Every structure is written in C-alpha cells, then in structure tokens.
Amino acid sequence: MFCGVDIGGTNVEVGLVSEDGKLLDREGLKTGKFYSAPDLVLAIAESILRMTKQSRQPLEGIGVGCPNGRGDQGVMVEAANLPFKGIVPFVDLFKQYFPDIPVALANDANAAAIGELYYGKGQGLKDFVEITLGTGLGSGFIVNGKAVDGANGMAGEVGHMVMIPGGRPCGCGRSGCLERYVTASGIVATYNELCQIHHHEPEIGNYKDLCDLAGQNDPVAIEAFGQAGKMLGWGLANIALCTAPSHIFLYGGVALGAGDYLLKPTLRSFDAHLLYSYRGSVRLEFSGLLGRNGAILGAASLPRQLR
Amino acid sequence: MFCGVDIGGTNVEVGLVSEDGKLLDREGLKTGKFYSAPDLVLAIAESILRMTKQSRQPLEGIGVGCPNGRGDQGVMVEAANLPFKGIVPFVDLFKQYFPDIPVALANDANAAAIGELYYGKGQGLKDFVEITLGTGLGSGFIVNGKAVDGANGMAGEVGHMVMIPGGRPCGCGRSGCLERYVTASGIVATYNELCQIHHHEPEIGNYKDLCDLAGQNDPVAIEAFGQAGKMLGWGLANIALCTAPSHIFLYGGVALGAGDYLLKPTLRSFDAHLLYSYRGSVRLEFSGLLGRNGAILGAASLPRQLR
Numbered sequence: 057m058f059c060g061v062d063i064g065g066t067n068v069e070v071g072l073v074s075e076d077g078k079l080l081d082r083e084g085l086k087t088g089k090f091y092s093a094p095d096l097v098l099a100i101a102e103s104i105l106r107m108t109k110q111s112r113q114p115l116e117g118i119g120v121g122c123p124n125g126r127g128d129q130g131v132m133v134e135a136a137n138l139p140f141k142g143i144v145p146f147v148d149l150f151k152q153y154f155p156d157i158p159v160a161l162a163n164d165a166n167a168a169a170i171g172e173l174y175y176g177k178g179q180g181l182k183d184f185v186e187i188t189l190g191t192g193l194g195s196g197f198i199v200n201g202k203a204v205d206g207a208n209g210m211a212g213e214v215g216h217m218v219m220i221p222g223g224r225p226c227g228c229g230r231s232g233c234l235e236r237y238v239t240a241s242g243i244v245a246t247y248n249e250l251c252q253i254h255h256h257e258p259e260i261g262n263y264k265d266l267c268d269l270a271g272q273n274d275p276v277a278i279e280a281f282g283q284a285g286k287m288l289g290w291g292l293a294n295i296a297l298c299t300a301p302s303h304i305f306l307y308g309g310v311a312l313g314a315g316d317y318l319l320k321p322t323l324r325s326f327d328a329h330l331l332y333s334y335r336g337s338v339r340l341e342f343s344g345l346l347g348r349n350g351a352i353l354g355a356a357s358l359p360r361q362l363r
Numbered sequence: 364m365f366c367g368v369d370i371g372g373t374n375v376e377v378g379l380v381s382e383d384g385k386l387l388d389r390e391g392l393k394t395g396k397f398y399s400a401p402d403l404v405l406a407i408a409e410s411i412l413r414m415t416k417q418s419r420q421p422l423e424g425i426g427v428g429c430p431n432g433r434g435d436q437g438v439m440v441e442a443a444n445l446p447f448k449g450i451v452p453f454v455d456l457f458k459q460y461f462p463d464i465p466v467a468l469a470n471d472a473n474a475a476a477i478g479e480l481y482y483g484k485g486q487g488l489k490d491f492v493e494i495t496l497g498t499g500l501g502s503g504f505i506v507n508g509k510a511v512d513g514a515n516g517m518a519g520e521v522g523h524m525v526m527i528p529g530g531r532p533c534g535c536g537r538s539g540c541l542e543r544y545v546t547a548s549g550i551v552a553t554y555n556e557l558c559q560i561h562h563h564e565p566e567i568g569n570y571k572d573l574c575d576l577a578g579q580n581d582p583v584a585i586e587a588f589g590q591a592g593k594m595l596g597w598g599l600a601n602i603a604l605c606t607a608p609s610h611i612f613l614y615g616g617v618a619l620g621a622g623d624y625l626l627k628p629t630l631r632s633f634d635a636h637l638l639y640s641y642r643g644s645v646r647l648e649f650s651g652l653l654g655r656n657g658a659i660l661g662a663a664s665l666p667r668q669l670r
Contacts, residue, residue, distance in 0.1 A: 230639070
C-alpha cells in the first residue's frame, strides 16, 4: 500500500492506494488554511497516520506531487499558486514524521505520467508522453520506462512551446505559447474571440459552461474546441518527433470536461501534422487515469520508481 | 581500439579510433560502386582487416552509422539516398566476418550524439541534444547518459517539426518543416528569395558559395543566415522544453561552413524564445566534433553503449 499526496493551489488530496491501483481511503485539506509548509506537512502526516491506522496494511512509500516539484532534489521551487515561497524541502519535511518509509516527489505532470505507467494505460509501455490539460499544459516524458527530469529538473514544459510568435500574451512573460490556446482559459478566450467575429453575444462564464454549450451543439462552442484541437494536434505532432513515444495520453480537467469535442479535432490535426513515417507508431488517446483520482494515483506511484 | 563505419549516400568512411578518441587510421569507399549491401560489407570488412593488421591493437568493437538506422534492431530501413532498398541487416552482415566482436548500429544523428558523449563536449554530461545540420536536420537525444531510440526506433526527427503550417514544401510530403529553412538548400533558398525581394542578381551556385559571400560581408547573404538562425533558435527553444538538456550541440557541414554567421543569430533567437525559467540551464553551442572526423568518431563510439 502506498500513500499519494497531491498538493495544489486550492486543495491537498491525501489517499491510500493499493498495489493494484485501488483507492482505499482519502482525505482532503484546504491549502489556504496553512501559513507555512511545515504546518501543512504536519496536518498531512496526521491524516496519513489516521488512515493507515484504520487500514491495518503496511505503508510502503509516500509520494508527493506538486507544482514546480524537482524530483531529483525532493523540493518544490517557487510555486506561483501556493502560499509557500522559495524552496520547500517537502521530502525532508515528510521524512521527519516517516523516517523509515521511502518518500518521493515530482512535479504534478511527471506524477501523472508515472501514475499512468503503474496504474493506467502506460502499464507495460516504455516510451510515452503524458499531457496534463488544466489551468496550464504540463507534460511528463517516459523514456525507457523512466520519467525524464532533465538537467534542470524541469523537463516537459511543453505548454510553453512558442507556436505563434507574437501571439497571445502568456503568464510566462512571452507570447504565443501552446498553453494559451488549449487550456481552459485559452479555449474560453477563443470562444469569446469567435463570438466577436460572429457578432454573437457570449453565453458563458467559465470553461464548464463552454463544455455544456458544446454539449447542446452550439456551433461557436464547437468551433472553439475545433481551433484548440487544431493547435494541440499540431503541437503534439512536433513533440512526438523528439522522443518518439508509442503513446501520447491526454489527462486533466480540460480533457475530461471536453471529451470528444476536443479529442476529435486534436486527432485530425495530429494526423495531418505528424511525419508520415511516424504514422501508426504514435497513438494519441485519453489517459487511463481520467476520472479516476489520477492526481492521488500519480503521487502514490512515485515511490515505486525509487525501488 | 574501436572501428567506426559511416555509411553515406556518396562515401563510406571506415576508421580506427583509440579509446581516447584519436583517429589511428582510415580508408574511404565510394557507395555507388556497390550494387548490394553484402558486397559493400565485404569491402568494408577487408578494409577493417587491413587496418587492424597494421595497427596491432585488439579491436574491441565495430560501430555503424547510417541514415535511417534502427539501433534496437541493427538494421537500416528504406534509406532514400542509398542504392540498397528495403531492410538491410547491417549488424548481422558484419557479424559474419567478425563473429566475436560487438557490433552496434545507429542512425547517423544518434551516432553523432553518442560520439559527442564519448569523444566530444558531451563527456560527463547526462542530458543533451545533438543537432546535425547538413542536407537534412537530424538530432540525437541523450537522456540519463543514453541515446533515445523511441518506440519506433526513429526518435529525434525534429527536422520535420512543422514551424510554418502551409510553408515551404518538404521532401517528406508535408510543408513548413524546420529543415526546409535551416539546412544547406534551405538557407540557399532563403538567399534566392531575398535576392528577388531586393531585385538583386543571385551570385551563388551552392551553400559553400553562400558561406564565402557572407565572409565577404555581403548583406543579403548575412541576412539569409540571420533568417535561418531565427528559425533554428525558435525550433531549438521548443525542443529544449521536452527533455530539458543541459546542452544543445550543433554539428554537421552546414554548421561548420557557416560558423558565427549562423551561430550568432541562432543564439539570439534561442534566447528570445526560450522559457525564462530555463535560461541559464541550457547552453547552445557548436559540437566538439566539428571538423574532427565526427562521423567516424560517432560510429566508433556506438559499441561503447553496448557495454
């Protein structure tokens, strides 16, 4: 049995996961309630102890997924959406409470990739890419059965590939990045642009509304997903040329919410942009973790790469 | 002592390389003289035996670099510029003459990357990317000290990243691929386009002439390299986000010929397009194999990854 801890800007999810990927128990915390990382880790440790006491199984490892996590160093670095500034040594903080249990950490996209490897469609695969689509676009590269950290510990920041030089301004300080067109806010922005072009009153407040509108066959909403898919398929076809994965898995709230409205145009564009000699050797599909507490499963899988 | 065999469309180079990367002896063959792969391998084997007899050192391995080589299978697949069609089992062919010596094969870009790792600036590095610039743009990814083959054995075809949808037609059947703008013929095409725009009579026949013209401070030639560098820096900044290499090395005849005329605008564009948080963690520079019989050194390094 492993414990997965997913630390996000709003919520912290803590869960116990069996060897074969069943969620045995879980608890949630509000990130904003904690003013320091040691306070947060103390509360998480109490939560883990409470749950393990009830489960009566031995705990084999703890995995922590967080934004800007550096797996090689076991720390989180300057995560913009979290109240803890600077470098947070999460692995060391957990080790204070669990000195005899392996503790591993990764950024959330790498955690999703490793979760896919152990609990999702990545089982038995050696080379694949996990794409997480949410407020940002993250990715985790699996090469030869191992997650790639890269020399700076930040491999997989493909959401910031510049697709359109001089395009939409990005929070990273540059413009035209892939994630500005294919994340929740990006697709909503495209919808609003299309409404202006069509002199059509925008009917939505957020991404969920846009998904609902597409579900009602609204042509402007469907076109917004079509444009996002075009950009995403193009970007993924370029990415595939680097490490030649056998699969690219789409994961995250944006993928879950949009379903085929996003997947179908993405597949069309991926096929159109992929190098012909790669055709048939790279499959693009939804993650096996979608709708399955993937963040906890991903975090819980991390200590398994330490073995 | 290792033997490196570089099989190209025009020439085959065979060389003996010492453990520390010195070229001890070499011979060359004309690819076009051989009507079948077994004939070619027989001639290469004779050449190797001749050279090893003279050198009196034991041969520890043979490495073969070739276009469309699949390292995992030891074969060359449908290489367009070679007279041997279909799947050529080079490793097995060499094994007939050298049954007791390790034989390894890779595509030429991966061979250059592995050569960089053992004999060039890659010594001691774990994560880097080798870019080969010639008639095409190839690349080899080193992740955790190992060359990436990918699921299809063809990782690193980044010359076919689509940069400009609907851009210049590419030999791959699509359009707007990176290599159409940054290889020898691509940069010459840009020069010719610029001449048309400036109503300027083109003064060159080939890439070498263009390099000479830039050396004479011809502003149109310099502008052609400037545009190529802009595109190359943009593409490399996108690639860097996948595996977060510590270095990207530029190798090949185009890089050697152009020198700073290409490197300087490439560096400017790379800096402008690279994600800010990656700055300082990825260095872009010329390969340590440039002008050093890199193709033979690269091939000779391949059996060392088998150890």
